[in-house]
Amino acid sequence: MNDDTWGRVREELIKRVGRNNYVTWIEPLKLNGLKNGVAQFEVPTSFFGTWVSRNFSDHIRAQFNQAGEPVERVEFSVASVAAGLRPATQGAAANGTRVAEPSGQRPASRPRSADDDLPGAQLDARFTFDSFVVGKPNELAHAAARRVAEGGPVSFNPLFLYGGVGLGKTHLMHAIAHELMVRQPDLRVLYLSAEQFMYRFVQALRDRQMMDFKEMFRSVDVLMVDDVQFIAGKDSTQEEFFHTFNALVDQNKQIVISADRAPGEIKDLEDRIKSRLQCGLVVDLHPTDYELRLGILQQKAEYYRSQYRGLILSDGVLEFLAHRITTNVRVLEGALTRLFAFASLVGREITLELAQDCLADILRASDRKLTIEEIQRKVAEHYNVRLSDLIGPKRLRAIARPRQVAMYLSKQMTHRSLPEIGKRFGGRDHTTIMHGVRKIEELMATDSQLADDLQLLKRQLQG
Numbered sequence: 001m002n003d004d005t006w007g008r009v010r011e012e013l014i015k016r017v018g019r020n021n022y023v024t025w026i027e028p029l030k031l032n033g034l035k036n037g038v039a040q041f042e043v044p045t046s047f048f049g050t051w052v053s054r055n056f057s058d059h060i061r062a063q064f065n066q067a068g069e070p071v072e073r074v075e076f077s078v079a080s081v082a083a084g085l086r087p088a089t090q091g092a093a094a095n096g097t098r099v100a101e102p103s104g105q106r107p108a109s110r111p112r113s114a115d116d117d118l119p120g121a122q123l124d125a126r127f128t129f130d131s132f133v134v135g136k137p138n139e140l141a142h143a144a145a146r147r148v149a150e151g152g153p154v155s156f157n158p159l160f161l162y163g164g165v166g167l168g169k170t171h172l173m174h175a176i177a178h179e180l181m182v183r184q185p186d187l188r189v190l191y192l193s194a195e196q197f198m199y200r201f202v203q204a205l206r207d208r209q210m211m212d213f214k215e216m217f218r219s220v221d222v223l224m225v226d227d228v229q230f231i232a233g234k235d236s237t238q239e240e241f242f243h244t245f246n247a248l249v250d251q252n253k254q255i256v257i258s259a260d261r262a263p264g265e266i267k268d269l270e271d272r273i274k275s276r277l278q279c280g281l282v283v284d285l286h287p288t289d290y291e292l293r294l295g296i297l298q299q300k301a302e303y304y305r306s307q308y309r310g311l312i313l314s315d316g317v318l319e320f321l322a323h324r325i326t327t328n329v330r331v332l333e334g335a336l337t338r339l340f341a342f343a344s345l346v347g348r349e350i351t352l353e354l355a356q357d358c359l360a361d362i363l364r365a366s367d368r369k370l371t372i373e374e375i376q377r378k379v380a381e382h383y384n385v386r387l388s389d390l391i392g393p394k395r396l397r398a399i400a401r402p403r404q405v406a407m408y409l410s411k412q413m414t415h416r417s418l419p420e421i422g423k424r425f426g427g428r429d430h431t432t433i434m435h436g437v438r439k440i441e442e443l444m445a446t447d448s449q450l451a452d453d454l455q456l457l458k459r460q461l462q463g
């Protein structure tokens with residue numbers, strides 16, 4: 001092989017897989033040889049090899065062939081610390097690649113969810129515990145996820161993680177899966193979204209393969225279902241999910257579920273499923289606070305600094321973003337990505353002015369003030385009362401309580417004064433509003449249902 005070939009192949013790969021993927025997954029590969037149509041690479045860990053094999057081996061093969069070097073198979077071996085590279089030990093996989101572990105150890109930790117018989121979703125390699133920043137709002141969820149990922153005796157089943165958009169539920173679930181696969185390579189870990197569960201179920205029904213479907217789902221050691229609220233209102237999917245769930249719990253197999261709200265708050269979910277979901281540990285990811293946002297930004301900025309070497313980040317920019325972008329982590333990440341990409345394109349230092357300029361739309365959207373009308377609408381919808389009744393004079397308890405909830409939230413979540421709030425509640429006096437706010441404050445201490453309602457409403461309004 002011409003010495004330059006791998007260099008040329010790498011250049012092409014940057015274009016095919018993108019710079020981020022390239023730096024993370026291709027750059028660390030060491031080409032050991034190319035013989036009889038097999039390209040052999042050294043990789044730092046077996047997980048790394050599995051990941052590259054699964055996601056990039058086709059690209060690598062194609063680019064070698066393009067460069068005039070026929071390659072039929074790509075192999076990855078883990079370097080042994082003491083004795084250099086150990087020979088590959090595992091047979092070729094169906095896709096023409098193989099991943100090997102150092103000899104003397106267990107066979108390669110090929111994630112079982114990558115097996116053809118397990119229809120799991122792909123895991124995002126970036127979503128690990130190492131890259132998850134822990135702060136007050138997510139410390140409980142993180143601790144619970146860690147415990148499950150240790151893979152010891154099942155102590156709470158299911159683990160139910162919930163929280164608003166983009167707060168890290170999926171990240172934590174993937175982190176559990178990654179960790180389990182590394183610790184216990186033989187474990188059958190299946191991660192999928194509730195939507196994929198339904199899709200598989202419908203497919204099995206259509207193809208008359210329900211027995212296979214049931215057998216497959218009951219054969220896993222760990223089942224993780226993301227965004228379970230999706231199956232609410234889908235009767236037969238719920239039914240099947242319920243049976244799968246029970247069968248696995250009976251076998252003492254771990255289940256991890258995520259949703260955008262607590263089990264009891266998912267509308268159109270059967271009561272028996274709600275109660276099953278509440279049996280284990282239910283933990284929520286709270287909206288981020290300033291410290292957590294700053295921590296996440298610092299971590300991501302560190303990564304970008306290594307990607308865009310030479311770029312200067314002025315003091316105070318990250319603090320500014322953590323203050324101003326409070327929506328969710330996904331938006332925060334998007335802002336930083338754009339900022340670094342823009343600064344590198346124009347070759348300028350990332351200053352506060354540049355950030356304000358380049359992120360004007362995101363900052364404007366984050367600045368959006370919540371209105372009393374939005375709060376009233378959300379509360380009316382939540383309690384299933386008419387908006388006109390919520391604002392109107394009716395004194396029925398079923399309406400008066402939601403009205404007080406809306407008054408309380410208006411006081412808490414907007415900068416409006418009591419008289420201003422009164423005006424928007426059908427011209428009520430400010431003392432009526434004050435009474436409503438106090439009533440809710442009192443009740444919250446003793447009525448856990450009300451406290452849950454308020455938490456949910458706040459989360460949704462902040463979302």
Ligand SMILES: Nc1ncnc2c1ncn2[C@@H]1O[C@H](COP(=O)(O)OP(=O)(O)OP(=O)(O)O)[C@@H](O)[C@H]1O
Nearest residue numbers: 131132133164165166167168169170171296329330
């Ligand atoms: N604590 C954290 N540390 C680092 N990154 C985080 C953290 N929380 C969220 N993120 C990042 O924010 C993005 C959104 O997270 P994720 O997809 O897990 O959210 P989610 O709660 O599943 O949202 P959705 O409800 O939309 O499914 C991801 O890129 C994730 O890595």
